[in-house]
Amino acid sequence: MSRTEDPSPRIEYLRRTGMSDSIIVNRLVLEGWGEAELVPKLAPAGSVLPAVEMPAHAEHGSDLWRWHISISTAVLGAAALGALAFAAYVMYKPPVVYSISIPSSAASTTGPILTYGALPALSDPDYYRNVKRNLVEHKASFIDANLSSMKLVVYVGGVLQIEVPVLAKGKVGSWWETPAGVYQIQSKERNHFSTFGEVNQPWSLDFQGNFFIHGWPTYADGTAVSSSYSGGCIRLSTDDAKKVYDLTVVGMPVIVYNVEAQGDSFTYQLKAPPVSAAGYLVADVKNGTVLSSKGASVAAPIASISKLVSALIVTEYINLDKSVTVPKEGLVYTSIPRLKAGTEVRAYDLLFLLLQESSNEAAETFASVRGRSQFVTYMNEKAKAINLSHTVFSDPSGAKGDYSTPEDLFTLLRHIYENRRFIFGITSGDIANSAYGPPAFKNVRNFNIIKNAPAKLIGGKVGQTNEAAETYAGAFTVKVGAQDRTIAVIVLGSRDAEGDVRKLLSFVHDLYAPADATR
Structure with missing residues (x-):
């Protein structure tokens, strides 16, 4: 049911913050007004903001640098994405009384030491079930958030205490899709104020950077948000959120399970090509079928493929x-040097330099936000959480010291494909x-494209260093018989990564066809 009150005061407030009318429409629709009611109220258009100075290396677009309040705030206002837990990112403090629990030596849960990545890299569909079984058998206390069945369960001492419905999660395929993995409760707040969405989130449990478990969010005037999707958080009813809050402690494990890769009966006939790569893997992303491989479990330097994990950390923190x-x-x-010391650049715009031009400057700039050492720690924690069992990071850009295996990189590609596909985009x-508008940097070169490939690139990353030689990890849409299949191709230690990927595709x-096809 649409909201019936006059949206004009809200429109004027948002215009004063610098938000464009097109973004205001998107935001207010998410807040419960009908689009047909809004359009007449938006004429005449709001006043034009003065231009904001841009870095010398970036070109102006019509609204590129009006990022004080943008579409991320608009969508997340209704979606209630958890505010950053660190004060360095809080733009202002609202008049909210906080009651926050933070980790201490006493705030720990008993149970097994969680060993991430104990299963073979291509057995990922069983990973979360095995972690849950292990915790129950050791009588541990933990949260199991199943975002496929939309149920959240709290176990105390290995015994189920409460099961509640999940009312909203981040929209699949969006920038705010809730990340799957194994995490811990970082902090608790009885009423967390989201500076992203300007909403109160009752009974909040922070489990991963910007992501929370919380009750139904409300605006400052007490009006409940109306969106059916969250901004990446796990949204419960407020009553259920309090019950969960009362049963949990800081440090308690949180298993977030989303859509597992679904196996199917599609099988292949194998014929292997010669390539220069020291190690490679070609596999079906959806059912894990390995089409060809060499040294797939051997760790090797990966160069700028690391930036895929850096991008995951950026979007989550x-x-x-x-x-x-x-x-x-x-x-x-x-x-391709582009940045200048002391200039300010929107994080969204830096992602394009990081992921297309493979900018080491962008990687180091992102790492400096939380501190380089902490950023690398986040990368290694993320690797464990998504079952990269033979992967280690020591550099945010992959310039040196970052190692993985083709099998682990397959798992990484699958994770991004299923949980963070906009990074591939x-x-x-x-x-x-996108929702953030067009990127500020112009004439950005994309080094990830495989020229003359018989497949469409879904997403991937190229790399090259003296230590690693040439590397590549990407997912492609490939015709196999009459069917389109999503195929991952990973090559490490190559003399010609582009040529090797093209040969493998x-x-x-x-040479492949469905097993039941006639040739």
Whole structure:
């Protein structure tokens, strides 16, 4: 049911913040008004904001730098994405009395030491079930958030205490899709105020950067948000959220399970091509069928493939609509230098440099926001959470010291495909405009494209260093018989990564067919 009150005061308030009318429409629709009611109220258009100075290296667009309040705030206002838990990212403090629990030596749960990645990299569909079984058998206390069945269960001492429905989660395929993995409760707040969405989130449990479990959010005037999707948080009814809050402690494990890869009966006939890569893997993303491989379990330097994990950390810990300052130490060697020390650049715009031009400057600038050491720690924690059992990071850009296996990189590609596909959209160049508007940087070169490939790139990342030689990890749509299949191709230690990937894609396209097909 649409809201009936006059939206004009809300429209004028949002205009004063600098929000464009097109964004205001999107926001107010999510807040419960009908679009037909809003359009007449939006004429005449709001006043034009003065231009904001841009970095010298970026070109102006019509609204590129009006990022004080943008579409991320608009969508997340209704979606109630958890505010950043660190004070460095809080733009202002609302008049809310906080009651926050933070980790201490006493705030720990008993149970097994969680060992991430104990299963083979291609057995990922069983991973979350095994973690849950292990916790129950050891009589541990934990939260099991199943975002496929939309149920959240709290176990105390291995015994089920409460099961409640999940009312909303991040929209699948969106920028705010709730991330799957194994996490811990970082803090508790009886009433968390989201500076992203300007909403109160009752009975909040922070389990991963910007992501919370909480009750139904409300605006400052007490009006409940109306969106059926959250901003990445796990939304419960307020009554259920309090029950969960009362049963949990800081440090308690949280298993977030989303859509597992569904197996099917599609099988392949194998013929392997020769390539220069020291190790490679070609596999079906949806059912895990390995089409060809060599040294797939052997760890090797991965170069800038690391930036895929850096992008995961950025989207989970940094507000993409905020500006970040380029530090002097961020001006490291990179193939196309663009940044200048002391300038401010919107985080969303930096993602395009990170993922398309493979900018080491962008990677170091992102890492400086939380501190380089902490950023690398987040990368390694993320690797454990998504079952990258033979992967280690020591550099946010992959310049040196980052190692993985083709099997682990397959798991990473599958995770991004299922949980963070918009990252693939940037790497492939398919996202030129989004909820955040067009990117500020112009003439950005995309090094990820495989020229003359018999397949469409869904997303992936190229890399090259003296240590790693040439590397590549990507997902492609490939015709196998009459069917389109999503195929991952990973090559490490290659003399010609582009040529190797092209050969492997041609091999799948030309030589494979469904097992029941006639040739």
